[in-house]
Amino acid sequence: MTYNFIDNAIASATSPPPFDIPCLHFMEAGLALAHSQISKGPVKPKFSGMLCGIYLLEEKIEGGNGAFTKYIHNMDYEPMMSAGMNGYDIVEFLVFTQHIQYCKTGGLSIISDYQGSRMLLTDPQILTDLLVFSVGSGADVFSKGNLESTVTLFEKHHECNWFCKWPGFGLKQFGSLVTSGHESSAL
Ligand SMILES: [Zn+2]
Incomplete structure (x- = not known):
């Protein structure tokens, strides 16, 4: 869903984005x-x-323990690394994918607990509010790692980065640095 959104937006744009799109996948x-x-x-x-x-x-994660990186914790909205560190481009892209997921599901759900080795991801956490959105008929379908508040407070705490702000994606902007004059149309 996330890559379909990205691919369709880029195909419809009048000019390509000024950045590369990392090609990530969850392990088979x-x-x-x-x-x-x-x-x-x-x-x-x-x-x-x-x-x-x-x-x-x-699927085997190559590179040993040193290659494994925790990108986003399931109770955070920000990268677990600083700008300039190896992998920062990946984690910024993953923050952006949460924005897409939030919008495409109508604020219902995002993926978090992103971790892995560069292009290969594993052990994600689905985040949603089971009570508010009546997901799973009361069952704990996404385990104890499902921290509902991360989804319900997404618009307040998510900080849009350069991926989110590319006009071709047409995403409503969130974060402390956003003013009403910079907002583009919502999905
Ligand atoms: Zn964003």
């Missing part, structure tokens, strides 16, 4: 089922025997 994951090789007949069926193991497989 899947289940592997292991079956025993025991079979009574002369021909072994493809999946003979009993199920003896179930494994969760995830």
